[in-house]
Amino acid sequence: MKLLITGMAGFIGHAVAKRLSGSGHRIVGVDNLNDYYDIALKQARLDDLAACEDVRFLKIDLADRAEVAALFEQERFDRVIHLAAQPGVRYSIDNPHAYVDANLVGHLNVLEGCRHGKVEHLVYASSSSVYGANDKVPFATDDDVDHPISLYAATKKANELMAHTYSHLYDLPTTGLRFFTVYGPWGRPDMALFKFTRAVLEGRPMDVYNHGDMSRDFTYIDDIVEGVVRVLDVVPTPRGSTEVTTDTASAPYALYNIGCGSPVSLMDFVRAIEKAVGREAICHYKDMQPGDVPRTWADTEALYQATGYRPQMPVEEGVKRFVDWYRRFYAV
Numbered sequence: 001m002k003l004l005i006t007g008m009a010g011f012i013g014h015a016v017a018k019r020l021s022g023s024g025h026r027i028v029g030v031d032n033l034n035d036y037y038d039i040a041l042k043q044a045r046l047d048d049l050a051a052c053e054d055v056r057f058l059k060i061d062l063a064d065r066a067e068v069a070a071l072f073e074q075e076r077f078d079r080v081i082h083l084a085a086q087p088g089v090r091y092s093i094d095n096p097h098a099y100v101d102a103n104l105v106g107h108l109n110v111l112e113g114c115r116h117g118k119v120e121h122l123v124y125a126s127s128s129s130v131y132g133a134n135d136k137v138p139f140a141t142d143d144d145v146d147h148p149i150s151l152y153a154a155t156k157k158a159n160e161l162m163a164h165t166y167s168h169l170y171d172l173p174t175t176g177l178r179f180f181t182v183y184g185p186w187g188r189p190d191m192a193l194f195k196f197t198r199a200v201l202e203g204r205p206m207d208v209y210n211h212g213d214m215s216r217d218f219t220y221i222d223d224i225v226e227g228v229v230r231v232l233d234v235v236p237t238p239r240g241s242t243e244v245t246t247d248t249a250s251a252p253y254a255l256y257n258i259g260c261g262s263p264v265s266l267m268d269f270v271r272a273i274e275k276a277v278g279r280e281a282i283c284h285y286k287d288m289q290p291g292d293v294p295r296t297w298a299d300t301e302a303l304y305q306a307t308g309y310r311p312q313m314p315v316e317e318g319v320k321r322f323v324d325w326y327r328r329f330y331a332v
């Protein structure tokens with residue numbers, strides 16, 4: 001098959017491309033290499049893929065309608081894994097337009113490309129942030145998610161709604177994946193594990209929000225990749241009803257959580273970093289950041305039913321693997 005991976009220079013896109021390389025597909029990866037974080041890290045991920053003969057990279061901005069239309073017209077993809085987005089909750093407070101361009105306009109352009117290119121399955125990234133400050137745990141895909149508390153979350157929920165519309169109107173099979181705090185080697189410099197590891201290694205203080213009283217369903221990168229790859233082969237079909245009463249009744253549309261299913265408190269996460277680095281953290285306790293959520297916890301039953309897979313990496317081992325990678329990569 002010919003596959004498109006968007007956001008291939010990103011944390012998850014790079015890992016998905018690496019995993020799919022060698023499996024008999026022709027892969028085209030796109031990314032606009034924006035400077036939201038260190039471009040050298042994005043370039044290093046692409047360099048890491050350079051030896052993969054079945055992977056091609058094109059620098060494309062998904063917000064550019066004509067460019068995306070031409071890409072789909074020329075390449076004729078069978079399946080699409082759409083991971084490019086403007087991520088981050090805190091950044092959306094000061095940079096709202098970046099989210100509209102990448103996550104709304106970019107997503108629409110991908111949907112249009114899939115519709116006109118008759119793509120047989122679009123798998124796209126949503127986020128656990130759509131659950132906002134929900135109290136009911138674990139978070140399940142049929143919970144109410146109409147009260148996002150950041151613009152990032154609102155755009156991710158909008159992505160699901162837009163995908164449903166295309167599934168319903170044009171019979172485009174779409175699967176949304178709500179990722180839960182992904183971590184591991186080649187991770188993102190704006191996320192806690194990267195920032196904390198750097199601070200502990202350098203003996204600098206680090207900001208711990210909500211005075212450490214938070215928990216996250218941390219999910220190791222290889223578990224996310226396994227979920228994405230398995231879901232790619234589970235092409236949704238309409239459930240045989242024409243009533244537009246539920247998400248899945250009328251359209252080839254599916255939505256899954258991909259999380260570990262076992263929340264870890266932020267301070268236990270910090271302890272795992274201290275253990276892996278071999279040095280104590282200097283914590284500066286701060287108030288909750290606007291837009292942040294106190295906890296996340298994935299109900300992974302639907303993913304398991306569909307794919308036979310549940311994420312499984314224990315956080316201590318996953319953190320150790322990240323710290324080992326960080327030390328090798330930055331030679332520290």
Ligand SMILES: NC(=O)c1ccc[n+]([C@@H]2O[C@H](COP(=O)([O-])OP(=O)(O)OC[C@H]3O[C@@H](n4cnc5c(N)ncnc54)[C@H](O)[C@@H]3O)[C@@H](O)[C@H]2O)c1
Pocket residue numbers: 006007008009010011012013030031032033034042060061062063082083084085086087088101102106125126127128178179180181182183188
């Ligand atoms: N990492 C997580 O914990 C997490 C959690 C929930 C959801 N997600 C979602 O998963 C996806 C991948 O996240 P990630 O952690 O790999 O982030 P990332 O920032 O490392 O990767 C995203 C990539 O998309 C590219 N990109 C952004 N806007 C683009 C545009 N307009 N055109 C082309 N490329 C563009 C960026 O340059 C980047 O390389 C995103 O959709 C994100 O919202 C991630």
